[in-house]
Amino acid sequence: MNLFRRSRQAFRGFTLIEGMVMLFLFSLITLVFFQTFAYGTALIQQSKYRLGAIALANQKMEIIRSLDYGNIGTVSGIPSGDLIEDEAIQVSNALFQVHTFVQYADDPYDGTLSGSPNDLIPNDYKRVRIEVAWGGESDSEKIALFSTFAPLGVEQSAGGGILSINILDSQGNGLPGASVHITNSAISPSVDVTTTTDASGNLFLVGAPASAQEYHVTFSKSGYFGSASYAPYPTTSFIPVDVHASVVDSVVNQATFVMDRSSTLQLRTVDPFGNDVPAIDYRIDGGRLLGNEFGTGDAVYEFGMDDTTDASGEQSYSNRSYGSYSWTIDPGETGWTFISLNPESSAGANIFELPANTSLNVDMVLADESVNSALFTVTSAADGSGISGASIHLTNTTLGFDETANTNLSGKAFFPTAETPGMTAGTYDYEVTAAGFTTETGSVTVASGLESVAISMSP
Incomplete structure (x- = not known):
């Protein structure tokens, strides 16, 4: 008796599977049929439009042939x-x-x-x-x-x-x-x-x-x-x-x-260690060069606007022209000091180039003025230009601080070089060396936030 029941249950299960398979195949065939029908209808409609367009063009051409x-x-x-x-x-x-x-x-x-x-x-x-x-x-x-x-x-x-x-x-x-x-x-x-x-x-x-x-x-x-x-x-x-x-x-x-292909620009505001800095007001100008101001010669670009990075420190622009762009922090933005753009450009600290047909990511690196740190700017006494690749050795023997950093293209270097809660308050000694310039030494006191240090080097 139990064997008979198991046999009937197995038979009913097999029939259900068959029904599901048949339903799936029927649905698939129906879907393919309707897709083919819709595609064929669209082709017929396009053919009608094309024939009508050809007839209309021929009619217009015959009218032209009748003109002087x-x-x-x-x-x-x-x-x-x-x-x-x-x-x-x-x-x-x-x-x-x-x-x-x-x-x-x-x-x-x-x-x-x-x-x-x-x-x-x-x-x-x-x-x-x-x-x-x-x-x-x-x-x-x-x-x-x-x-x-x-x-x-x-x-x-x-x-x-x-x-x-x-x-x-x-x-x-x-x-x-x-x-x-x-x-x-x-x-x-x-x-x-x-x-x-x-x-x-x-x-x-x-x-x-x-x-x-x-x-x-x-x-x-x-x-x-x-x-x-x-x-x-x-x-x-x-x-x-x-x-x-x-x-x-x-x-x-x-x-x-x-003219050339449009590009996409992705901007991001970050701290020196790559962490997002949200809601920074800034100004961006550049793209296609339209001309120059009369008298001053200042460049006039097709694109310029004031904007703000979002909660993730990002902002994007699509369909932009290739060319040079300047990106500057808004003067009214408090609590942050500009360090550099990444990637850097030899054209200027806040300048970058957007190639045609490209998606470019650019970071604005900012220093938090409330965190104990030091920002060095090394320039040439001859012309005031930033010295790239200058070596800055910053030490405090008592605190066990000993770090070296090289200046970027605009002559800036930031300490500390690794992410920490900030430098311990104290006086730090520095030595600045650069090929072709005399060595400069001195000290900087870091007490309550960011300290900016300007070094002028003589050839």
């Missing part, structure tokens, strides 16, 4: 004409964004400008690019259609000058596919053109009307820190590095701008 050659251009474009540069067009239930760009082309068949042979009329024909996008901004949701249009009869000069814009990275390499927006409201008709650089990072616009430092150029690219040109001083309050572009008739007018 002189009217083929965009309103406020170079060359100017009757076409609208940016349009939003509704077709059935789909909304398409249409961008039209017209540009003179210099065909190598009859030579190129400054080439061999030299083509003195580099506007051989017009190249039209129609881009139709839908949905997001990805390349998979846009199409582009190109066509060329030649003038009837013998080519004639388009007039004006040639605006050649180069977009480079910080290493001097051309940036292809960079977005360039050019405006100039000081001429008639006004100019408002948006396009992209070619494979070499260049944009070549023939027939640009003459204008002195009035072509405003804005440039950007996904993942890069873009910028713009500025009007000359005194319209701009400082002397800009990137001034508005100029065009002189019948010549090539070069304008070069630099």
Whole structure:
């Protein structure tokens, strides 16, 4: 009887396991089916959008073919004409964004400008690019259609000058596919053109009307820190590095701008032993150099703000430009004395360099003024500059204190060199040596907090 019951229980357990397996397989198959169905539906929808975009682009191109050659251009474009540069067009239930760009082309068949042979009329024909996008901004949701249009009869000069814009990275390499927006409201008709650089990072616009430092150029690219040109001083309050572009008739007018990939900056305030120091007020300036102040020559940077580290002594900044940054403790911050930045820079005690396309961690090292300690600053008597690598030997025989530290790049050294509750109150003797300088000796009394010691060494 017991054997029969065990047999039935085993049979029921096996059936339950089978049911669970079947349920799992059914759920898995159903999930895969619906995912495949959803993916297929999305592909069909994208195909419909793509076909609609191609049809719309062809329709726009046919309209352009019906225009006189002189009217083929965009309103406020170079060359100017009757076409609208940016349009939003509704077709059935789909909304398409249409961008039209017209540009003179210099065909190598009859030579190129400054080439061999030299083509003195580099506007051989017009190249039209129609881009139709839908949905997001990805390349998979846009199409582009190109066509060329030649003038009837013998080519004639388009007039004006040639605006050649180069977009480079910080290493001097051309940036292809960079977005360039050019405006100039000081001429008639006004100019408002948006396009992209070619494979070499260049944009070549023939027939640009003459204008002195009035072509405003804005440039950007996904993942890069873009910028713009500025009007000359005194319209701009400082002397800009990137001034508005100029065009002189019948010549090539070069304008070069630099941008590079964005970086991330992680700041941290710590004590000399790496412990977090929270809630420190500070000022940070730097990044892209925009220009210099008139008269003083002081640098003007794109980034500058007052901020505070959080409860962990940290603060971060994303999408920042490469370049030099200065990081200083707020003058109103009491109880802490600045020692150095880590990593250090030979450019200055509170200066650091942020490379392009980098995530950089920078520590501000601070000394607690309430803890018994000593901060030495060693400088040259000749010019007041900090002496790096000077050796400081600090002793107190009675207290059994005997430590040696080398100064950092700005000539500073902190005692004690190991983490302790603080130095015992007393008078300490020091000896400072540095190659090429006379040895300096003296004493410092540490009694109630941080003692700052300034040492000037003679060659």
